[in-house]
Amino acid sequence: AQSVTQLDSQVPVFEEAPVELRCNYSSSVSVYLFWYVQYPNQGLQLLLKYLSGSTLVKGINGFEAEFNKSQTSFHLRKPSVHISDTAEYFCAVRDSNYQLIWGAGTKLIIKP
Amino acid sequence: DTEVTQTPKHLVMGMTNKKSLKCEQHMGHRAMYWYKQKAKKPPELMFVYSYEKLSINESVPSRFSPECPNSSLLNLHLHALQPEDSALYLCASSQDFQRPYEQYFGPGTRLTVT
Numbered sequence: 001a002q003s004v005t006q007l008d009s010q011v012p013v014f015e016e017a018p019v020e021l022r023c024n025y026s027s028s029v030s031v032y033l034f035w036y037v038q039y040p041n042q043g044l045q046l047l048l049k050y051l052s053g054s055t056l057v058k059g060i061n062g063f064e065a066e067f068n069k070s071q072t073s074f075h076l077r078k079p080s081v082h083i084s085d086t087a088e089y090f091c092a093v094r095d096s097n098y099q100l101i102w103g104a105g106t107k108l109i110i111k112p
Numbered sequence: 113d114t115e116v117t118q119t120p121k122h123l124v125m126g127m128t129n130k131k132s133l134k135c136e137q138h139m140g141h142r143a144m145y146w147y148k149q150k151a152k153k154p155p156e157l158m159f160v161y162s163y164e165k166l167s168i169n170e171s172v173p174s175r176f177s178p179e180c181p182n183s184s185l186l187n188l189h190l191h192a193l194q195p196e197d198s199a200l201y202l203c204a205s206s207q208d209f210q211r212p213y214e215q216y217f218g219p220g221t222r223l224t225v226t
Contacts, residue, residue: 032212043116043202043217044155051212090154094212099168102154 135203
């Protein structure tokens with residue numbers, strides 16, 4: 001069975017600094033990867049997805065992620081964060097039963 | 113329009129009550145999902161409807177009863193819930209269940225069982 005590991009439960013970072021949220025997945029033949037964001041008291045919103053093609057994926061709100069097959073990683077990055085980026089970030093992989101397998105989530109804390 | 117709507121936003125119910133959660137999408141999506149999310153945890157899949165037929169039931173207790181009246185609507189009927197069922201209930205939809213399309217989530221219904 002596939003699995004997703006988000007190595008950091010919380011990541012504090014100063015405003016306007018760069019950030020990387022880490023995600024590793026268990027290997028599979030076909031990999032479809034997603035990053036979702038959940039702002040406080042809201043539902044989940046898709047940030048970006050990797051289905052095939054270019055390994056560098058750009059998403060909304062200035063986020064991007066790189067699919068690295070050899071390291072089985074899909075880390076999320078942003079060059080300069082804002083207070084409004086404070087949220088929970090979930091990495092997910094689609095498994096062979098068409099369902100999403102979720103990581104435990106990483107809380108991004110922006111310090112002024 | 114990429115919106116999934118859910119009503120009500122908040123619901124407080126006693127253990128003997130019967131209530132329903134409602135979800136609606138007008139994107140023409142043929143797959144709809146119910147998730148349960150506890151605080152500080154990822155969503156847990158409960159049910160999946162594909163082309164208005166129940167495709168997945170993740171061993172959910174019978175006190176939760178899903179219904180898909182048409183391709184745009186999804187209901188979750190609640191009866192005799194327990195306090196541990198208190199959670200955020202999220203509805204989602206996607207273009208097709210079997211293809212790797214992204215899921216669009218609603219804002220959720222925050223349920224408290226007293």
